[in-house]
Structures are given as structure tokens and as C-alpha cells.
Amino acid sequence: MSLKDYERTGTITVDEIKMPSEEHLKRGVAIIECVQEIPCNPCVDACPFGAISMEKLNATPKIDYDKCKGCGKCVSVCPGLAIFVVRIRGENGFVTLPYEMLPIPEKGEVVDVLNREGKVIGEGEITNVRVENRTGVITVRVDKNLIMEVRNICPKR
Numbered sequence: 001m002s003l004k005d006y007e008r009t010g011t012i013t014v015d016e017i018k019m020p021s022e023e024h025l026k027r028g029v030a031i032i033e034c035v036q037e038i039p040c041n042p043c044v045d046a047c048p049f050g051a052i053s054m055e056k057l058n059a060t061p062k063i064d065y066d067k068c069k070g071c072g073k074c075v076s077v078c079p080g081l082a083i084f085v086v087r088i089r090g091e092n093g094f095v096t097l098p099y100e101m102l103p104i105p106e107k108g109e110v111v112d113v114l115n116r117e118g119k120v121i122g123e124g125e126i127t128n129v130r131v132e133n134r135t136g137v138i139t140v141r142v143d144k145n146l147i148m149e150v151r152n153i154c155p156k157r
């Protein structure tokens with residue numbers, strides 16, 4: 001059996017993600033980057049709109065972008081920190097991501113933004129902070145072209 005790209009590198013690529021449409025991105029949608037078949041499904045139960053489904057417990061989750069409202073309720077329940085919400089408004093992009101480090105950044109703070117490999121790819125401004133299920137759910141404003149790349153943040157302090 002040949003290894004998939006993410007099994008070789010440890011990170012998935014944008015090519016392996018089902019891309020939302022422009023309309024979906026304007027409204028905001030969850031991007032699920034869960035590729036391993038493990039027995040896990042809290043994301044399915046967390047969605048109040050039935051947008052996430054799974055054929056069986058150890059299948060990978062599927063998202064219906066037409067049903068997703070971008071509410072972010074699924075972000076903090078994922079033990080794999082594999083769910084993000086992305087949105088575009090004009091030239092700005094917004095990425096909502098799970099954050100389990102301390103201290104939790106503050107609204108208005110400028111932070112470094114990191115890609116899936118943990119490399120700094122720019123700066124962003126924190127626009128929303130909440131804590132759910134003991135996990136920070138952080139929204140960061142970035143250039144709209146970075147929404148499918150930014151997957152973590154690093155405070156500068």
C-alpha cells in the first residue's frame with residue numbers, strides 16, 4: 001500500500017481539501033482537515049445544522065458547505081484540532097482556529113500567523129476570542145489569500 005502525501009510529510013495540502021465556493025467563503029464555512037480513519041465523531045454531534053456527517057464511526061467526516069453556517073461550534077470539540085472556519089470580507093480573510101496554549105491572546109493583538117508546518121507566513125490581528133470546552137477559539141484577520149494556509153498563531157509577547 002502506498003503512503004499518501006500527508007502520511008509522508010505529516011501535514012495535508014490544500015489539494016487534499018474539498019474547496020468551498022466563493023459564496024460559501026463570503027458566508028463563512030468550516031474546513032475539516034481530518035484525514036485519518038479513527039473512531040471519533042464529536043464534530044458530527046456538535047453541528048446544530050447537520051452539516052457534518054460520517055458513514056461510520058471510524059470514517060472521516062464529510063461537510064456539506066450548503067448547510068454550514070460558519071458558526072464555529074465544531075471547532076472546540078475536535079480533539080485533533082482539525083477544524084477551522086474561514087471567511088472572506090472584501091480584501092480581508094478571517095480564520096477561526098482552536099488554540100490550546102496560554103496565555104490566550106487578546107482581541108486587537110497582532111500575532112504571527114503560521115501555516116500547517118508551523119512556519120510564520122505573515123501577521124494577523126485577533127478579532128474575536130472565546131473559550132469553549134476549555135479550548136480557545138480564536139479568530140484572526142489576515143490577507144484573504146491566506147485563509148487556506150493560516151492554521152495557527154503565535155503571539156509576539
Ligand code: SF4
Pocket residue numbers: 029030046047048049050051052063067068069070071072073074075085
Ligand atoms: S461551523 Fe457551525 S454550521 Fe458549520 S459545520 Fe461547524 S458547527 Fe456546523
Ligand code: SF4
Pocket residue numbers: 032033034040041042043044061077078079080081082083
Ligand atoms: S472531531 Fe475532529 S478528529 Fe474527530 S472525527 Fe471530527 S474532525 Fe476528526
